[in-house]
Amino acid sequence: MSAQEQIIKECQKGNLDDFTELYEQYFKKIYRFIYYKTHHQQTAEDLTSQVFIKTLENIGRFNPRKGLFSSWLYRIARNKVIDYYRTKKNESDVTGFWDLKSGEKIDYDLENKEKLDEVKQYLDKLKPEQREVMVMRIWDGLSYQEISEILNKKEANCKMIFSRTMKKLREEIPLALLIILLIKNL
């Protein structure tokens, strides 16, 4: 049994003292995961707080036979983001910033505006689930097992979504544009 599994087991028995170990291990990952979906520091902080409090209070519900602890934690985070957009923006199918209708007023951090505008022009061509899988795989660096457990889809299905996403991006983005973008980032 790994150290993490031991800590989780103890927490499930009610010995919560080592929960902060899990917090240290996952804080950055979860914060970034939420930030990539909201692009707003204040919102990401609020939602990250809610995720860890909820995880602490419900750790007894985590079932290791059903998947990885990390997937369970990311799923809580994803649901928090969906709830956030549902209540604040009255949007029911939004899993993140990218899915918002154009023209929607939303707070986001200006420092990343230029980057966001660039990437948005071709990410907009993707379906929401393609965007989500792409961001989780490339930005968050999550495994297909984690992605499949977070989205409650089969692993093979997630792989297929990602391969189609890459195919589409290759077809949609002219090589010339890519070269220009790359030069700008040098």
Next chain:
Amino acid sequence: MNKEKIKEVLEELYLIDESLREYQVELEKIIEKLLAAKPDVEINEEFKQKLRRELLARIEEIKGQESVKLNKFMNIFNFSKLSYGLVGGILSLILVIGGVYYANQKGFLVGQPESGLGIKFSTTALSDEAFGSLRTETQAGAVSGELGTGGVGSAVAPGTGGGGPGGMPPEIATYRYLYKGEDLVLEQTQVEVLKRVKGQASSGIANLIKNMNLGMVDLSSFSNARLDSASFIDDRDFGYAVYVNFTEGSVSININYNMQSWREVLGVCFEPGCVRPEPLKESEIPSEERIIEIADSFIREYGINTDSYGQPESKRAFLIKELQRVQGTGGTYSPESVRIIYPLMINDRPVYDQWGNKFGLNVDINIRAMRVTGLYNLTTQDYQSSLYQAETDASKILAIAEKGGLNQPIYGRVSKTIDLEIGAPSLAYMKVLKYEQGQSDEFLTPALVFPIDSSQIEGMYTKENVVIPLAKDLLEEDNNTPVGR
């Protein structure tokens, strides 16, 4: 993501779609571009430390909730309403001292508190199917343990009573419950089962008293002392005897039979030559409102906490039926009590027993005395919860409902079958007892309650609902207990 990681992502891609390999250069650039576009995330260290402190505070809060349970238990009712006798006084003193000692340790005060001290519902979530199987190994055992209201009696055909003419056995009927509601759709794949946590209240007090030397015996010599139960007596006219079971986390109140005042008003008659009072007449039974008022007034007077219970319901109609039934039998027994049930409410839904009766706090009122004679099922409401697989096959549920529920008795000498209609179900909870190694666990599982239309039946038919639990585990084994074969 470095070059190597990008290569790994691409290799995975080629495993899915080999044709992509010929675009390797473009794909590499796309991934690089996507990575370059990744927002810069700066971690606010101050926020991280603040959240860490919040989590630590919440952990302490959760730990604290465990210790408050004892204090809550001590305040299930207001002891100060009772005038204690000598023995009861000593015991209650121990209880109160224990409570104050323990409370002060944790910063809570006994005897303050209206607010919530008492038996408020609390639950701790555990992992899925954490309680193992919910069934008693031989489910029939659970049935016999719960019998007492409604079950067997409801299967005796109307008007037959306890014996047939000329010593013939009574006519036995079975009932078939035919569903007349709309199509049943069960979409939920999991249900949250609750297990009542018992016995946590005793350890604090036990630790306190086990160090006492009472003169006759040194309690500290018992290495693993545990306070199991305590009882005390309200030593006055119409006083009560209170029994506190720390292991079970329950309190019951009965009349103090030693008091002459009770014996007189109830017509207790054991001595030779004593004449029993006339049986009650139907006209002497007060209205439903009046009966409930007596129960409510008792609960108010003794400060009993009913936070976890719903609006009271009286079994007045049952008393009237019972009076009518015994009138023609010529026996000496005559019922005199009405039961009031304050149904236990979980998540705003009532709890039922497996026989279809609402389960909760019971208050018995003797009509002759017009006084409360007993209070039962006042329990702590601390639960653990766990998700269990739910039954989604409506036909299976309806097949069990047709028989009247799980583990119904089967009669060997059935002379007829009576069809009854059951209507569309409502969602509630069902209390399930699991017996194992001489102990019982109490579970509450979400359940469907089908109301029985018994309007076409005359006589002593008492079953009101068919209750079917939704936890699949409980439906796996449906034992029908043979009776009278």
